[in-house]
Each structure stands twice: as C-alpha cells, then as structure tokens.
Amino acid sequence: MSVIPTASAPRSGASWRRLMLAGAAGLVLAMGSQAGAQTATGTPAASAPATNPAAATAPSPEGTVDVAKLMAPQALPDIIVGKADAPVTIVEYASMTCSHCRDFHSESYPALKQDYLDTGKAKLILREFPFDPRALAAFMLARCSGEDKRTAMVDVLFDQQAEWAAAENASVALLKIAQLAGMSQDQFTTCLKDTDLQSKVVAVQEAGQKDFGVSATPTFFVNGEKYAGALSADQMAAIIEKHL
Numbered sequence: 001m002s003v004i005p006t007a008s009a010p011r012s013g014a015s016w017r018r019l020m021l022a023g024a025a026g027l028v029l030a031m032g033s034q035a036g037a038q039t040a041t042g043t044p045a046a047s048a049p050a051t052n053p054a055a056a057t058a059p060s061p062e063g064t065v066d067v068a069k070l071m072a073p074q075a076l077p078d079i080i081v082g083k084a085d086a087p088v089t090i091v092e093y094a095s096m097t098c099s100h101c102r103d104f105h106s107e108s109y110p111a112l113k114q115d116y117l118d119t120g121k122a123k124l125i126l127r128e129f130p131f132d133p134r135a136l137a138a139f140m141l142a143r144c145s146g147e148d149k150r151t152a153m154v155d156v157l158f159d160q161q162a163e164w165a166a167a168e169n170a171s172v173a174l175l176k177i178a179q180l181a182g183m184s185q186d187q188f189t190t191c192l193k194d195t196d197l198q199s200k201v202v203a204v205q206e207a208g209q210k211d212f213g214v215s216a217t218p219t220f221f222v223n224g225e226k227y228a229g230a231l232s233a234d235q236m237a238a239i240i241e242k243h244l
Contacts, residue, residue: 050111050114050115051111051112051115051116051233051234051236051237052234052237053234053237053238053240053241054238055234056232056234056235056237056238057235057238058235058238058239058241058242059227059231059235059239061222061225061226061227062226062227062228063213063225063226064224064225064226065211065212065213065221065224065226066224067089067223067224069211070091070212070221070224071089071091074127074203074204074207075199075200075201075203075204075207076128076143076200076201076203076204077147078125078127079125079126079147079150079151080123080124080125081113081117081123081124081125081126081151082113082116082117082118082120082122082123082124083120083123084123085120086117086120086121086122086123087121087122087243087244088116088121088122088123088222088223088240088243088244089122089123089125089221089222089223090122090123090124090125090220090221090222090236090240091124091125091127091220091221092104092124092125092126092127092218092219092220093127093128093129093205093208093212093214093217093218093219093220094126094127094128094129094217094218095129095130095131095132095135095217096130096134096135096138096139096142096154096157096158096161096165097130097131097132097134097135097138097161097165098131098135098217098218099161100217100218100229100230101158101217101218101230102158102161103230104218104230104231105154105155105158106158106159107232107233108230108231108232108233108236109124109233111233111237112124112233112236112237112240115237116237116240121240121244122240126151126154127204127208128201128204128205129204129205129208129209129214129217129219130201130202130205131217134164134165134170135165136198136201136202137170137171137174137192138157138164138174139201140191140192140194140197140198140201141153141157141174141177141178141183141188141191141192142154142157143191143197143201144183144187144191144194144197145178145181145182145183149181152181153177153181156177156180156181157177160177163177164177171192174188175188178191212226213226215228216228216229218230220236222236222239222240222243223243225239227239
C-alpha cells in the first residue's frame with residue numbers, strides 16, 4: 001500500500017474526492033488476515049488539570065459565521081460532548097491525521113471537558129475534515145463504532161495517532177484499534193467499504209470548506225466566532241468566558 005502524505009490544506013474538486021474515496025477503500029484491499037481481537041488493559045485516566053482563563057488573553061477571532069447555518073443539519077449527525085442546552089457551542093473541524101488536532105485533544109481538551117463541558121457551560125461538536133484517505137478511514141471507523149462510542153473512538157485514534165497514521169500498513173494498525181472497540185474484522189471491512197458513509201464524511205468536509213471557510217485544522221467556531229489553529233486550554237477558556 002502506498003502511503004499518502006497528510007496535506008497542509010484541503011483540496012477540492014471531483015478528482016480530489018475520488019482520490020479520498022479510492023484511498024480509503026484501498027486500506028481494505030491492502031489488509032492482510034489478522035488474528036483474533038485484542039483486549040484492552042483499562043488503565044485509569046489521570047485527572048485533568050483545571051483551566052486558568054486569567055492566565056491567557058483570548059485571541060481575536062478571524063471572523064464570524066451565521067450560527068443558524070453553522071448548526072444546521074449536516075450530512076452526518078453532530079455528536080455533542082456536554083449538555084445540549086449549554087450557552088457556549090464549540091464546533092471543531094479536525095482531521096484524524098493532523099498532529100495539531102492530536103495535541104489539542106491530548107493537552108487542552110481534558111481540562112476543557114472538566115471545567116466547561118462537564119459543568120454545562122459549553123458543549124463541543126467535532127466535525128470531520130479529513131485531509132487524506134487514512135483520516136477518512138479513521139473517521140469512518142469512529143462512526144461505525146456507534147454514536148455512543150464515537151467520541152471515545154476519536155479519543156483513542158488521536159491518542160494512538162503515531163501507531164497508525166504513519167504506519168507502513170495503516171489498515172493493520174487501524175484494525176487493532178477497531179478490535180479494541182469491539183469491532184470484528186468483518187465489521188471493520190464492511191465499514192471501510194461503505195461508500196455511502198465515505199461520501200457523507202467527505203460531504204461534511206466539503207461543507208466546512210465551502211460554507212464556513214475552513215482551510216486548516218483544527219479550526220474552531222465558538223458561538224460563531226472563527227479561530228484557526230490549536231489553542232491552549234487557557235486560551236480556549238478565555239474565549240468561552242467571553243460568552244458566559
């Protein structure tokens with residue numbers, strides 16, 4: 001299987017779309033037979049540190065978008081982390097192979113979840129913005145794991161990004177992660193061959209680019225204000241506090 005490098009900016013047009021879909025399907029075709037499912041060891045998570053919004057200055061937004069349009073139904077249903085009626089809505093466009101997205105989810109997200117998502121002050125919606133077929137495949141697997149497991153699957157894929165995003169055989173590495181989530185090899189193969197799901201993931205990416213000007217990941221919209229690039233927990237906290 002040839003390795004497709006992660007792009008620094010999204011491509012557009014029919015040829016790019018065909019490349020994405022063909023590349024994701026190629027992960028299935030390249031997959032060799034694997035042994036039985038793996039079992040997780042289940043180590044307890046460390047406590048997230050508290051944010052300190054006073055320690056950071058909220059960056060200026062790059063612009064704003066129509067919130068009603070931003071929150072309109074997408075090709076795939078939004079998965080909300082936090083309370084649906086939280087006063088602050090964070091929409092994140094991310095790619096599973098993006099190192100800056102991984103850093104945000106490992107370094108900033110735990111503290112934000114503790115201080116804002118779990119307390120009902122804010123909610124987070126992560127939308128698919130894959131830059132390459134491996135990211136597309138990873139997002140598909142997260143969706144195939146079920147709505148109740150999708151967020152946890154995304155977390156695991158970010159945590160283990162180094163193991164699969166640059167692997168010689170990405171399908172083998174992704175299968176191991178999928179098996180940890182309880183997915184069989186047949187379910188894994190069926191998921192990555194789901195052309196309807198492939199098209200919907202790409203449609204979410206295309207809408208983000210066309211309708212809201214997303215051109216890099218991560219890009220955040222906080223109550224409609226646009227911020228591109230990874231933000232520290234304190235920076236994001238300072239932004240959230242402006243809207244409370």
